[in-house]
Structures are given as C-alpha cells and as structure tokens.
Amino acid sequence: MTDQNILDVVIVGYGPVGQSLAIHLGERGYRVAVFDRWPALYPLPRAVFHDHEIRRVFHAMGIGKDVEKISQPSAMYQWFNADWKTLVEIDWSAESISDGPVGYLFNQPSLEALFDSKAKSLPSVSVQQGWEATALHQHADHCEVTLRKGSMIEGVWTPTGETQTVRARYVVGADGANSFVRKSAGIAFEDLGFQEDWLVIDLKPNEGVKLDVPDIGQWCNPARPTTMVPGGPGYRRWEFMRLPHETLDELQKPEKVWELLQPWVTPENATLVRYAVYTFRSLLAQNWHNGRVVLAGDAAHQMPPFMGQGMCSGLRDAWNLAWRLDLILKGIASSNLLESYTPERRPQVRAVIDASIAMGQVVCISDPEEAARRDAAYLAGDVPPLPPFPGLTDGLICTQKNFAVEAVAGLLSVHGQIENDGEEMRFDNAMPNGFHVIALDADPESYLDAAAQATLARIGAQTAGITADTSKTVAGRILLDKSGKYQRFFDEHGVRVMIVRPDYYVFGAVKKLSDLPALIADLASRLGVEVDAGQETAAA
Template sequence: MNNNKILDVAIVGYGPVGQTLAILLGRMGYNVAVYERWQALYPLPRAVFHDHEIRRVFRMMGLENELEKVSQPSACYQWFNADWKVLVEIDWSAESISDGPFGYLFNQPSLEAILDRQAKAIGNVQVHQGWEVLGLSQNDATCELNMRKVEGDGAGETRTVQAKYVIGADGANSIVRRECGIEWHDLGFDEDWLVVDLQPNAGVELDVPDIGQWCNPARPTTMVPGGPGYRRWEFMRLPHESVEDLQSTEKVWQLLSPWVTPETASLVRHAVYKFRSRIAEHWQQGRILLAGDAAHLMPPFMGQGMCSGIRDAWNLSWRLDLVLKGICSEELLNNYTTERKPQIQAVIEASMAMGKVVCVADPQAAAERDAKFLSGQVPPLPPFPGLEQGLVFKTAKAGVSGSLGIHGAIERNDKVERFDDAFGRGFFLLSIGEDPLQSLDEKLLGELNQLGVRSVRLSKDGAPGTCRDVSGKYHQFFEENQLQAVLVRPDFYLYGGVSTHSEIPALVQSLCDEVSLKREPCAQLSQAKVAVR
C-alpha cells in the first residue's frame, strides 16, 4: 500500500519518548504517525524515576492529575557501605527550581498507559502498532519509510510512508540509527545487573531504606520504590557468576530474602540487564533525527535514562514547530545534536562516576572507598549540567546562559497560579524594572512577534503593567545574578540574560540571528502586541 499523504512527522518507536513527542506535535496541529514494532504496550516496569524538569514538562502537557495517581515524591537518596554507614546523601525530596520536589518515583506501565490515551485522543495523530521498518530513505523534501505489518490483523501487509521528518525513538537497537549508518561511541561502562520488581502484600511494611544504594562488595544492591504499591531491587552480577546464575526464580528469592519473602510479596518480573554507557556519534542525518535510547544509553544510578529522552522530545518539538511553520529555516535543527549531546555526555559521565562508586566487588577497594567518603575527602556531586553549546547567548553572564530557568507562582489579574499555567509554552523576555520593549526598534519588535516572544515584567508588589512574583524565586535569581532581563526558550532553558536594559537589544538581536529566523517582509507591530500584561 502506498500512502500518498505526506505526513509532517513520522515517529518510529512508541515508548515514553515517542509517545511524548507525538502528543506535543499532535497538539500543535501537525499530522503525525507513530510506528511501533510491538502490537501492545510493554506491560512490565523499566524506568522508575523522573526529576522536576520532566515533571514540569508533564504538567505543561496537562498530565498532573493523572500522574499523581501513579507516582510519589522522592525521599532522600542514600548510599550505604556494607555496615550501613551513610556514604552519600542526595536530597531528592528538597524543593527544586521547577516548583516542587526534586524527583518522583513512578510506575512506567501506568505512565505509558496515560500517554497512550492522550496520543490516541488526538485526531491528527495516528498510532500504528505491530509495524516494523524495512527501509528508510530521504531526499531534499521528504523521507520515505518502507513498513511491514508484523502483528495483528493484516500481518504481512506492506506500506510506504512519506513524511517531511522522521524521528527515531526506537530504543537501543534502533533500526533508524542502523539505517542511517550512525555508529555508537562506547564510553566504557559495562555491568550486568539483575532487576527485580515486586508488589508487597497489603499491610506489609518493609524494613528497607526508601531509596538506597547498598555499596556492599559482597553484593552491590539498589533498593527503590517502583511507584505507589511497588518496590524494586537491583543486584549486581559478581565476577564469578554467569548471567544464567541470576535467572532462576529461586535465586531471585534467595537474594531478596533479607528483606522480603514469597509470603510477603508477589514477584512482578525479574530480568538481567546490561548497564551500558553509549552515545551516538551524531543524532541527525538530513531530515532524520534520533531521540531517547536510540541516541544515548547510560547506567541508571542518576535515574536519568528516560528523563534524557523526554528532554530530547521536548527540545525537538519546539524546533520542529518553528521549522514546519516556516518561521525558522531548517538550520534550527542542525544544532540539536550540538546542543543536546554535550549535556547528555556529561550526564552519562556523572552516572558512570556514581556507578563506579557502587559497583565495587573487591573488599579492599571498598574499604578504601569508604574511608574517603567517611572522612569527607570526596567532593560533592557537581550540579546538573545545563547547555553549553547550541542556541545559547555566547556573551552572556557566566552561569546564566544555558541554565534551566526557574519556575514559581505569580499573580496576574488578581489570580495566583504557576507561571506555566498562566502563560503556557513559548519564548519569554522576563524582566524587572522598566519596560524592556522601550529599548527595541520596530525591526526587532517585529522579529520578536514573528518568533512569538512574549514580554513579561515581574515585580515584588504587582505594580501596574507587571506580574507579582509571589514565589520570590524570580527576584532572588535576578538579584543573585545581577540581572535585569532574561530570554527563556520554549524548553525552559535560558537563552541568556543581561544586567542592564541597554543590553537588551543585543540579546534580542542575537536570539533572532541564531534561531535561523526567516526574515521575510512582515507587518511592523506595536509594542502592545508584543508585550504581555
């Protein structure tokens, strides 16, 4: 069968990354089709953690109420030595810059079911499950996917699909990546771990850390919630063991026996996973782009595997929107890899560093590690990496350009709500003090409007023409960094900031240049049309 209609975007892979991207693009009004090798959603848990940034993304997608039913705020993440002395504490329960705790634990099948319902409710999103990619090609205008139905009704049917862009979100064994000939770069982490998910019986209280790494050389072990009503253990394969040694149910219950038994819990699943650290050499080939595990793999010790894939989808969605609308040229897609890859590599390297602390099976090496941590010789973990390259203001103040923007409550028109709820998604020129638009000429005002940038002035007292900073977070950030204005991107990251209003024209001009804005003749617009009051 030949599908004559040219899609805006075809997505290969229907895990959380493909689902999220389909929802985002579908709600923007684009014709999207998703193709997934398997007929049904995978029913067993994999990821169990997402951070505040991803929660903010899901809130913007209108999923907050449903997510509350399948997730729980994180507790403090603790690492213990063999004697249960605390080596490291990371407070994932602390207030984050995104307005809420740093992290959440969730059940992935429940999350995917939510995303699945949302995607299939969008009329311009087609979800095709049970289809595999046979071949992939592209020209200057479109991509072509050759597909075959492998499961369900019509198995054996073939189809040719055309799309302006193809996104490979089809996991570590991505056929899209292979079809493009993109190679993996192996960063060197390779460990086998047995992952066990179970459901404690009603009323059973387990005597375990809420979230913990037991750095015991006799058996490095992870213990975390798997979302409400579930628990997960992960056990490292020891050097003298084979993968087969860990596969039997008897062995699983033996390893669990210090904490839980068949009489106190039900086994949901167990499987041996190889924790790896890999990153694709590049994430784009013409009109084909990679996202999620198709582009990068990392050990799970920071809980950033799925989070990183959702960031890819969030980043791609606004770029594709501006390109498909004809506002920006295709060059805007060219710095997707440039921007995302360094951040991902930093996350992978941090995950590997954490893994090397945990994955110590030699008692002497473990004793030396413990002594360093317990004596305070090990420096604290570095902050989560921002964006260092790509669409960031190159002359911005250090620590501002490329950092994740803060989020908090504001008061607008006598209503107090989160900033995102009040204004939605897009580019924002946030400022304090005088009206920043007064410093811009008509050309820049027109380009701001073309790009959809909205000006929001913040104040401590809700003065006329401003929004009151109820949370106080914005003013604290501005004062600590000696800022008067910042430009915020649609993915919450800061393009850059300036210390004086006289620098705002240069900041705005730089954004309009770097975003590959198509400078076609357009009507000049008044400041009132650009400003948000």
C-alpha cells in the same frame, strides 16, 4: 510542502520518548504518524524516576495532575557501606528550581498509559502499533519509510505479509538501543566503557505490609552491590549486581531471586511483578541528526541507571526537538535549526553519563579491600560532592560577552508561583508555552525597538515583567513573584531581563534593559529568522 500525502513527521518507536514527541507535535496540529514494532505497550516496569524539569514538561503536556496520581515525591537518596554506615546523601526531596521537589518516583506502565491515551486523543496523530520499519530513504524534500505488519504468535513477533510505505518531511528515530533508524542513517555509537549486568526485580508488597528498607538506597556492599527504590506508589524495586562467578542463567532462577530478596521480603508478603537481567551500558551516538533524520532517547544514548536519568534524558530530547520542528514546519526557521540539536543535547547527556558512570564505579566495587578504601575516603569527607546538573554549553544560546552575561545562557530557568491580578497560579499557567522575555521589576515591552517587536511577533514570543514588590505589579504585564524564586534568580546572576526558550532553558540574559533589543537580534540571527521591522505593527 503542499502534497497532502506527505506527513509532517514520522516517529519510529512508541515508548515514552516517541509518545511524548507525538503529543508535543500533535498538540501543535502537525500531521504525525507513530509506528512501533510491538502490537501493544510493554506492560512491565522499567524507569522509576523523573526529575523536577520533566515534571514541568508533564504539566506543559496537560497531564501534570494525572501524573501526580501515579507518582510520589522522592525522599533522600542514600548510599551505605556494607555495615550500613552512610557514605553519601543526595536530597532529592529538597525544593528544586522548578517549583517542587527534585525528584519523583513512578510506575512506567502507568505513565505510558497516560501518554497513550493523550496521543490517541489528538486528531492529527496516527498511532500504528505492530509495524516494523524495514527501509528508510531520504530525498530532497522528504523521507520514505517502508514498514511491515506483524503480530504475536505464541510469544513470537511474526510478519503478516502486509506492508506500507509512508512519506514525511522528517523522521525521528525513538526506537531504542538497537535503533533501525540510527543504523539506516549510518550513525555510529561511541562506547564510553561502562558495562555491568544487574538483576532487576519489581514486586508489589501485600496490602498493609511495611518493609524495613531505606526508601531510596544504594547498599555498596562488595559482597553484593544492591539498589533499593520505590517503583511508584504501591511498588518496590531491588537491583542486584551479577558477581564475577555467576552466570546469567543462574541469576534469573526464581529460587535465586527469592534468595536475594530474603533479608527484606518473602513470597508470603509480596508478589513478584517481573525480574530480568539488564546490561547497564554507556553508549552515545556520535551525531544525532543526519539530513531529515533525527534521533532521540535510547536510539541516541544509553547510560547506567544510578542517576535515574535514562528516560529523563530521552524526554528532554523530545521536548528540545518539538519546538525546533515547530519553527521549521511553520517556515519561521530553516532546517538549519536542527544543526544545533546535537551540540546542545550531546554534551549535556555526555555529562550525565559521565556522572552516572562515576556513581556506578563507586557502587559496583566487589573487591573488599577496594571497598574499604572507598569507605574510608567517603567517611573522612575526602570525596568532593557530585557536580551540579549540567545545563547547555553549546547550540542555540547567546554567548555575546559584549552585552550578555555568558554564565546564564544555557541554564535551566527558574519556575514558581506567581500572582496576577489577585489570582495565584503557576507561571507556566499564566503564559502559554513558547519563547518568553522576562524582566525584573519592569515591563520588557517598554524597551523593545521595532525590529525586536517584529522578531518576537514572528516567533510568537510572550513578554512579562515579574516583581517581588506589590507596588510594581500591573495586571497582565508585571506579575507578582509569590515564590520569591525569580527575584533570587535575577539577583544571583546579576541580570535584569532574560529570554527563555520553549524548553525552559535560558537563551541569554542582560544586565541592562537597554541591551534587550541586541539580545533579541542575536536570537533572530541564530534562529535564522528574517523580519521586516516595518511590518511590526501589522504583526502585533
């Protein structure tokens, strides 16, 4: 595409998902325009939790240290019955596979402000707020998006009469649950059956006030199922389920809000930040990609909040899309690479939604007899624990049983502290983001044939060995595993070398270093990358 009037990517929607995708692509130098209907960022809290995987993404975006300042490590996530007996404990404070605790609590407006500053600092990114998409058309080599300008007049979005049409090679709909892009692409939502109304209240305790509440808790009280969580440093959140006899109007009156909060907090020791009723739904787009149009975030999925994975899932979408679009826009891979986006993201998100629904069905019981049966089962230990967080089960992963260890493909890869030539650092700081070939106790470069070297050069992959044995380290080539996590990961899965994708998921792993060229050949085939092994020396 040589037409300079055609952008690389247009993103519709400037919430966290659209912001993060703009940053991922803008840092790679792509010409990106982001449009959002609202003239300013939404100023009130929504999401309050992100997990270890997303924290690793924040570091890759260059805002990891800044996010640390506006977040706090999670504590134990506890579920209690009406009598405050513990039914479930999920240790979100435990050490994760990603080098740090499982989860963190934050304030969304503070996070979006970081994203906004970063996105607007990138010279190839244009952020245009106050523009509503009204038409979307696909052509053979690009899309056209028509937008109209609007402003807020007495609290109502009002068109100004100004319009514009932009062209881009790809359009990403990150425009929320009522996505214009999804509807324009003719993509339907599947309803997975969960729907409950909850009053969500955010407040800020006065200076010096310490509230007597569980740090992160679900009070599974059939008289009023209730959630209590931090809303980031200095904030608290309560969520109350609407009971069958209550109207939405009744639940949103200020006096009702303070009545519900009264057992824990009063107007004398805290300030309300906002309160609103949200309908928790479970919806999943049937396909997330149609030609040059792709969906991400709430435009593709909505889930109950009981796992704290709504925003996290959207940020994974953006992170997954970024490296795919990078390879496509560079001409390294064809647009067919987008065909594996839905098979990867949809099953993982479906599993997360299913787990969130299961948790919600436990929490949202309002019948006392049913709640008593639930309590008895949990207190007797008759309920199995939640399944582990899902990895990828389809898409761009190696499932060649004849040489690869199938169970490793699609897992989130390990991350920890390493030492290189006497300097200790995060692994991600030692190696630039991209495809990584990591071998245990060996330098993988020694096991590459010419075709494998050419493939890795073509996709910009990095290679490194890692070892827990100080005698085997080689500066810049075989790094010392200070955390011990890499040794444990390789030992647990019985593999010697793995290929890790730019989004930190394992493409594939093999037991023998001699099988590494076959694993790389499989990656080249699945990416649709063609290389001339004879050009390897020049490429290197």
